[in-house]
Amino acid sequence: MKGTMLRKTLYALTAASAVALASPAAAEPLKVGFVYVSPIGEAGWTWQQDIGRREMEAALGDKVKTQYVEDVPEGADAERVIRDLAQQGNQLIFTTSFGYMNPTIKVAKQFPDVKFVHSTGYKTAPNVATTNARFYEARYVAGMLAGKMTQTKVVGYVGAYPIPEVLQGINAFTRGLRSIQPDAQVRVIMVNSWFDPGKERDAALALLDQGADIVTHHTDSTATVQAAEERGKYAIAYHSDMSKFGPKAQLGAVTHHWGPYFTKEVQSVLDGTWKSNQVWGGFKEGMVALEGFGPAVDDELKTFLKQQEDAIAAGTLNPFAAPIKDNEGKVRLADGALDDKGLNAMDYYVEGVVGKLGKN
Amino acid sequence: MDALAPLIAASMNAGTPLMLAALGLLINEKAGVINLGSEGMMLVAAALGFAVTVHSGSPATGFLAGAVAGALLAGVFAWLTVWLGANQVACGLALSLFGVGASAYIGIPYVGATIQASSWGIPGLEHIPFFGPALFQHHPMVYGALLLCAALGYFLYRTRAGLVLRAVGESPESAHALGYKVRRIRLAALLFGGACCGLAGAFMSLVYTPMWVEGMVAGRGWIALALTPFATWRPARVLVGAYLFGGITILTFHMQALGVPIASQLLSMLPYLATILVLVLISRNINWIRINMPASLGKNFNPNS
Numbered sequence A: 001m002k003g004t005m006l007r008k009t010l011y012a013l014t015a016a017s018a019v020a021l022a023s024p025a026a027a028e029p030l031k032v033g034f035v036y037v038s039p040i041g042e043a044g045w046t047w048q049q050d051i052g053r054r055e056m057e058a059a060l061g062d063k064v065k066t067q068y069v070e071d072v073p074e075g076a077d078a079e080r081v082i083r084d085l086a087q088q089g090n091q092l093i094f095t096t097s098f099g100y101m102n103p104t105i106k107v108a109k110q111f112p113d114v115k116f117v118h119s120t121g122y123k124t125a126p127n128v129a130t131t132n133a134r135f136y137e138a139r140y141v142a143g144m145l146a147g148k149m150t151q152t153k154v155v156g157y158v159g160a161y162p163i164p165e166v167l168q169g170i171n172a173f174t175r176g177l178r179s180i181q182p183d184a185q186v187r188v189i190m191v192n193s194w195f196d197p198g199k200e201r202d203a204a205l206a207l208l209d210q211g212a213d214i215v216t217h218h219t220d221s222t223a224t225v226q227a228a229e230e231r232g233k234y235a236i237a238y239h240s241d242m243s244k245f246g247p248k249a250q251l252g253a254v255t256h257h258w259g260p261y262f263t264k265e266v267q268s269v270l271d272g273t274w275k276s277n278q279v280w281g282g283f284k285e286g287m288v289a290l291e292g293f294g295p296a297v298d299d300e301l302k303t304f305l306k307q308q309e310d311a312i313a314a315g316t317l318n319p320f321a322a323p324i325k326d327n328e329g330k331v332r333l334a335d336g337a338l339d340d341k342g343l344n345a346m347d348y349y350v351e352g353v354v355g356k357l358g359k360n
Numbered sequence B: 001m002d003a004l005a006p007l008i009a010a011s012m013n014a015g016t017p018l019m020l021a022a023l024g025l026l027i028n029e030k031a032g033v034i035n036l037g038s039e040g041m042m043l044v045a046a047a048l049g050f051a052v053t054v055h056s057g058s059p060a061t062g063f064l065a066g067a068v069a070g071a072l073l074a075g076v077f078a079w080l081t082v083w084l085g086a087n088q089v090a091c092g093l094a095l096s097l098f099g100v101g102a103s104a105y106i107g108i109p110y111v112g113a114t115i116q117a118s119s120w121g122i123p124g125l126e127h128i129p130f131f132g133p134a135l136f137q138h139h140p141m142v143y144g145a146l147l148l149c150a151a152l153g154y155f156l157y158r159t160r161a162g163l164v165l166r167a168v169g170e171s172p173e174s175a176h177a178l179g180y181k182v183r184r185i186r187l188a189a190l191l192f193g194g195a196c197c198g199l200a201g202a203f204m205s206l207v208y209t210p211m212w213v214e215g216m217v218a219g220r221g222w223i224a225l226a227l228t229p230f231a232t233w234r235p236a237r238v239l240v241g242a243y244l245f246g247g248i249t250i251l252t253f254h255m256q257a258l259g260v261p262i263a264s265q266l267l268s269m270l271p272y273l274a275t276i277l278v279l280v281l282i283s284r285n286i287n288w289i290r291i292n293m294p295a296s297l298g299k300n301f302n303p304n305s
Helices: A002-022 A045-063 A076-087 A098-110 A135-149 A164-180 A197-209 A223-231 A259-271 A299-314 A340-344 B004-030 B038-056 B059-083 B088-110 B131-135 B140-158 B160-170 B172-177 B182-208 B220-230 B235-258 B264-282 B286-292
Strands: A030-035 A064-069 A092-095 A115-119 A128-133 A154-159 A185-190 A214-218 A234-239 A250-256 A278-281 A288-291 A331-333
Touching (some): A045 A064, A045 A234, A045 A259, A076 A092, A076 A098, A092 A098, A135 A214, A135 A288, A154 A164, A154 A197, A164 A340, A185 A197, A185 B235, A185 B264, A197 A214, A197 B182, A197 B235, A214 A223, B004 B131, B004 B140, B004 B182, B004 B220, B004 B235, B038 B088, B038 B220, B140 B160, B160 B172, B160 B182, B172 B182, B235 B264
Parallel strands (some): A030 A092, A154 A214
Antiparallel strands (some): A250 A288
16 A cells, blocks of 8 residues: 555656656746744734735736745744745745744855845845835824824724834824824733733723723734724734724724735746845835725725825825924924834834833 | 733633643652653643634533543553553653644634633622732633632641652652552653643633633643742742742733833743742752752552562
């Protein structure tokens, strides 16, 4: 039995390699690999990445063949998985989490002909491009939405860690909120975990207990939205549309979209024009959005928010236009607008945020 | 005062899964067996309990399924360690790793499923100002854990069976010489411990969050394991430790939201630090530790050798 299986596999392999040798490379679909940090699930970062993968596949049809590995821990395992994908003949590999940065660079050196795109990192190579989304643009508009809806003028924010990516979101949200309600405040709880539904829920409930009537989050589970739904309050979701988890609670969701970007990258590999590049895309590139509006948001408000999005896309509205004052009264930017370097080094809360960051 | 009632309520809720699991592990360890598989058992029970509740619509059935799942896994552990004499630490770690994977697999169809969250209250007490919302509007399992704590305190130190269990943990040879079935008693202790971890896991997915996502127990199994020795294997101290840990976690959240000028990184250390400090202080007497620590903890016993 075992022998037959082995023989069959061997035959199949020989046949396959014969076909591969015989047919010209052009007829073969381009193999594209994806590495995901968590299971795809039903919402969240990886879910959005996988939507992007499927959109890209739909757009390019049989010119591509995709493959993904989910739930790959950021560490030694990641390097093995990325190398496996390269060895299996994938020509372009998307590594979709910050912690894959060093493994990606390492494997890229060993496979100079394979192209890599790493998400949210900063190291590049001739065959490694990077990508990220300007989540803070959508956060700013979400803040405006909260400003239009809040009665108590207190909004709760469940954060993961006080790192620049999270602080950008909190600060943009607060500035958006206060552009509508100048005396509103944002209360922040850092749960020191990207993913701990129990803690996220407790933090959201603590914020609601302290008078917040809207909560939002920069963590990976749906717990915050569910907590708001249970208490009959509002929530603004992150990563994915979570209206399924909070049909009444969800006012909107700050989401990110990778389909068009993935398609563009794959197309350029097909055309042979691919070059290492750094993309940090926002509303203009269609990489972030505020969507999934709940029943409490009327058409007039939706139109207003759309106008703000368009203004940000056009560059006439900047979430971090001067003056920027931190919540201790210090002026952080006197004129102009914060540049990418300033954004990536953000280590303060803006005026209107209740909370304190550790000094470094 | 208005802020205090929800704080107390949330603390009890957050402490309950820790207490349930730690009480189960305490019984294991009092019988001389250390099962490091608590995280895995909690995860499997959380996934299975949630799945059963989604299908049956009955959280009580979900809790039962969680307890049975925990006990079954502990049964496998007992077979490997108590009968086959395998290393307890290695088997426990393997059980935890297995639980992480198995629960993820069981749970795949249930990610994103929702169950009906119901409100509870003790008639006559739930509407008392302050005390009602703080103490008397909890899920029955919160009170179940408190009862369990009292019952185990009574069982261990006031009953003959409790004495036998402790004897097995102190000196299995003596217990064996007196005619007690050491292996069966350890099996029973492990099954009970597994069932408690199962209840704790089911509490996580059915009451605390309530939802299923992979890895949602998020280390609470390990915290429960640490709680047991710090509480010097006394049920009442497990209660103090679990509520303290839950309470300070919630307290740091409230402090952050109020804008207390302490860095969040420091605050997130506080539950661990304070729990360890308090438990070390109340059990700083070295003789106490010596008296309460099962002398044969972690050592396998073979009646035939």
